[in-house]
Amino acid sequence: MAAWNHFATDAAGYLRERILTPRIGLLWLLVFAATAATVAEPRPWAWLAVAAAWFLLVFRLGDDLADLDFDRRYHPQRRLVRSRETSAFRLMLVFLVAGLVVLTAWVAGTVQALGLLLLVAALAGVYRWTQDRPELRPLRIALVLGKYPAWILLLADRPWQGLTLAAALAVFVPPALHELRAVGRAMLVPVAAVAAAVIAVWVLAA
Template sequence: MPFAILIAAAGAAAGGSLPTVLGAIRGCVLAYTLVLLFRIGDDLADLISDRVRHPGRVLVRASNKTPIVVLALVIALGDVLLMMSQPRPGARIAVFAAISLLLRLWYHRRVRLCAGPLTGAHVVLLKYPAISLLTCASWDGLTLHTALPSLGAIYLGLCIYEQVHDRAVRDSRGAPWIFAAEVGLLAGLPLLALSSGDLLR
């Protein structure tokens, strides 16, 4: 739940204004359920490798995957209905569909692309700034100056975390250079936020 609150807070910052109490609660609920939904999708896509690397995971040990798939579909339907109750529902659902399609294509093509752990991590982590954007209560205040610092911080922070905690990612070719670049970019984002002067009006 704290991670969902962080995602929702970044979404509020991206909108450039403080949400109402109802908007904040809705954002946290949407963040939590979307993170859960996409993580279920990740685990389903990684079942074969997880049988070797993470044999204790719930999906690996489950003999019947149908209840989990049904749960994911119910969560997805609930999230779509929640997005339809917010401003610009069409745009929100389009973003949701786009990131879902991107991840599906990635999982389907990653073997053919011969992508390593470093590339894979950076692609899969794109879902989190997208989720953060979807939690934003009002898209009317979205600008590059408000969205880039908060969504960029979420993405870069998670990429850095992944490289620190995942040895396969950390040991990938070029990882030290990418790590240094991402740390530098993350350090520069507050300057961009301050330059806008209206991060949270």
């Protein structure tokens, strides 16, 4: 019971600190709008809003868990870093991913849900590959940012349309600019490479 109370307190603190923020709120609006503009009719607006929020929660938590070693050094004040219940957070992430896969299957289809699983696996591979290689951190950040356009391309009813490319880039550029500002010029080439990859995927879809 004590461990559960600790986890509940830490989870609530984590949500306030890392999820329920103005920046994530704006990102949610952007992801929701881009998703709603490109999915098939009829559009289940309420479920798309839930899916966008769930998507951001899953990948924000996944990013933060993967970055624990980095954050222990550079952001020791963060709730997840100070928590003694990181195993519970990892278990929560598993259930959140499973729920997002089911929701994606319901909103968009089984193929898209399988694509989401591939996206999760790809990001896990990126985290593992770059874990102990600080020189690759800018590339890691850029690749992880690719989850936003990947989500749009994955759920789009007509991925070859110009609207889909515009929506995919619209959810990529603002977070990329934020990271460019935070990390510096080392992000330029990786960000440009990911943007080029998004365009290449769109061209292939056409």
